Amino acid sequence: MRVTFSPIGTVRTKAETLPRHWSLSEVEGTLEVEARYAVGLRDIKPGQRIVVLFYFHKSPEFDSSFLVQTPPHKDRSFGVFSICSPRRPNPIGLSIVTVGKVVGNTIEVKGLDMLDGTPILDIKPHIEGRQECPSWNGE
């Protein structure tokens, strides 16, 4: 079975060096979403944290040598599903960034760890628990 997606937009940043992970990042940039999806950004507000799913478009093809990897700054190896390495069976990245301004089909954000030109697959609300779930009915 194969599943095919079309990116909804692109990450733009002028930063030339990027931190290894969003949790370590102060890098600013924008998420440029295709104009036809702009209405879907309507409820994204400044200050909010959002989840960005993206395609690691520079990753090499996965092979079994990547099942276990030693991250930089670590002295031991980890199974690929316990780390955020871009070398994974399906090279999908997940970053949590903070929203600055939303202008039309563009979201200004802080906390990027993606390269300029990275294809965006999805944007979701950042939910930690049921209180933040839009489907929570208060029970």
Add this chain to the structure above:
Amino acid sequence: MRVTFSPIGTVRTKAETLPRHWSLSEVEGTLEVEARYAVGLRDIKPGQRIVVLFYFHKSPEFDSSFLVQTPPHKDRSFGVFSICSPRRPNPIGLSIVTVGKVVGNTIEVKGLDMLDGTPILDIKPHIEGRQECPSWNGE
């Protein structure tokens, strides 16, 4: 541009009714990962929370009528990128579940909101801040 992925495994659960969202769920089941990826599960431990990215395989094709949706139990509509609806431009789901036991290529989990048979795209560590990032060097 189109991006193609092959699921790494399948969600299995006997639950016939599912909560709307993982944050509201106590449902148990298993993540059955393909045997060739079993080594990559090596560092997933009982009690840990993990992020599961999956394919909403029952979703209708996206069209512009889904750009704004009214979730159940809500009295107003939201832009699609502010809710967790399965009807989204790229139907990728994200759930955070709690690990029970890891046996071979199978992870027992609690907190499912996916249907039995849901294709799994990726499994990641659940990271809230830099302290949990495997690349954090302690600075």
